[in-house]
Amino acid sequence: MNEKIKKLFTTLKESNKNNVVTTLTFCILILALTVASMVTPVKTYSQLEKRNLTQRPEFTLKALFDGTYTQDYEKFITDQFVARDSWITLKTYTERLLGKSDSPDKVDEEGNVIPGVYFGKDGYLIEKHTLNNDQLETNLGHIETFLKKYSDKFSVRVLIAPTASLTLSDKLPLFAPVWDQDAMLDRVAELGSFVDCRDVLAEHKDEYIYYRADHHWTTLGAYYAYTELCTSLGIEPYAYEEFNKCVLSDKFVGTLAAKVNMKTENDELFTLERDVSVTVSYPLSPGKETTNTLYEEKHLSTSDKYSTFLDGNQPMVDITTSTKNGKTLLLIKDSYSHCMVPMLTSHYERIILIDLRSYGQSFPDSVSMLLKTNESIDDIVILYNAENFSEDRNIYRITR
Template identity: 25%
Template sequence: MNGKPVVIIFLLLLASSAALFFMPADEGSFERENRSRTELPHLTRDSAFSGEFASSFDSYVNDNIAFRSELIAAGRYIDGKKGVTPPDGKVIYADRDIGTETVQKACMLIADGKIMEVFSENRDAGRTYAAAINNIAENIPTDINVYAALVPTQLEFSDKVYSSVQSSQKNAIDDIYSQLDPRITGVDIYSSLENHTDEYIYFKSDHHWTMLGSYYGYTSFMRAQGKPAAAISNFEKHTQGEFYGYLYEQHPDGDIEKDVLEWYDTSKSADLTVEMESVKDGKPYKYTSPMFDTTKNDYSFFFSADHPFTRITNNSILNGETLLVIKDSFASDFVPWCVNDYHTIIMVDPRTYKGNLRDLFNENSISDVLVLNYIFTTSFEDYCNMMIDMFK
């Protein structure tokens, strides 16, 4: 008799879990995380015995439940209360997923009203990352300029009592740049950001840089090309509103301050066309999205979210130059700075792009290639392999 309540509670929990799975998935959570929903994996003998199928199926189940955002927030809130709280900040241990379906153990530091990812260098993955960029250069015509840009995160420029808990991002960036083919130019974004650490160049509750931070990255890119950068004063500044970013949503904590979404209208004097391409149900399709989505009030304000393929055409610029950006989400507020320097900009996300870069180069007169990612991307070998696979 005494066991009946336990059985009833267990059955209710089981039924609730099943109901969550069969209800519509929380699509909004993937927009906020800038990735696509995990698809049902294919079961093969190799994937079954290697454990790959079990891992992928677990990700599939986690991605296809209703109220995912609310459940994650509740779980992260409980985890956050388990965080270690030394005098120099609160340390939280969690999982990190950059949208490649591989989950790594991660460490977050909450200090000075910010939540910051703690970087741990992975030299093997860093070598694979450098090899992936070298592979791009080897497979394209020699008259195309190739640039590599790695973006450090805000913990690197925080007080030493905080930044000392992680691997040196500068050393990791320098090490990767040193392995690049001489044909490839490493863009020194690090120094530009280092010179402006007293400005609002990173969000407090999100891992991305602000549009002001990406402006300094843009000036570094133009400097690497030997070209002048547009003055920031040329563009009208707007404030979209306050918000809590992705890291806060994953790890809600009362010590984290809200952010303000500020943006500069680089499109005002430009005649822009923005088109996206993707694959749905095995078929390619095209759609449009604004460069600045004023219906959003978080980082997805820029291009509405990440997309597999984006083409921006500025009909006001007739120089015939085309920039290909192979990127993660850090390019979303960087590329708007470049739209007045190129007739066409193509953005490709290795995590979701299903095309072949050989075809892309054959079909477009690409003049420059920029591989732009944030430093944590270099610790995910599967992301590096995705860049390599784009030429297969």
């Protein structure tokens, strides 16, 4: 052994010093990251990615020979890599340094495209949506069918909200290609009953109407759409000053920031409400209790703060308000509607929200059943954002 150590030192002496340093630096770097990644505790869930992380796979001979063990093991190493989220940040800043003005789309394991974002002006992140034309045509067809079926019995309105890539197009990077949202909204308008919010939002585009780092509009953006919606339904909307602005969080970091894990200016999550008391029940969410608030404040301490409104995406929400006018609204919606609901409580005694992504899977909770059994419904509003509307695969359920 002594002999060996002696020999090692002679080689060390004879070698070029700089090469020894390079050798050691490389080995230490690789080893440090290896050890760090091995001792990092295994996590089950990623807050940032909102998904379960791959766990250490179980070793079986079968899994080894059909290749799933090695595949899963590799996924496990990657998902559990030390300081996983920080690497994403490093990558994003490198890309920014390289002058890239967008982050590339990703494809998840099921082959779904997860759109990247544009790094827009004034700290805005704007989603890079690609239009799925076939799905859009299908969805337009379902809306048409729905309007034919119910327009004479109810006041039906279709509010497809433009997203930031249209309204804030002057915040996009130079020449950034975006999907033709205008043309799509023109198609929706042709069906009738359309509440066009493009002009009112464009008029106020310099105000804070979209979050800088989230794909939703702000409550102010929703307010302008609310005025259009009310006018269209023959309701007198309240002026902005007549609402109380109540800040829920000034540290809101939204979904778009999570895509690139980049430091952005915090967004302000707020609500506009009047003095209306409510009873909120969630009929299709087992175990959820009836409450007296439209806000689930437990979400304010998580990264998913927008879910504070109406507890995120619930299949059905039934709200009874202290506005005793006997009017009922059925809102078929995505989450763009959630921050508008507090404003609408001043105009309806009852608001029923259904989310077609989880509502209407079976006949007993189908839309036609709902409309048959709730004769008190006066108005129906279909409220989606344009991107979501064009790609949602569950819109067909409104015709069931």
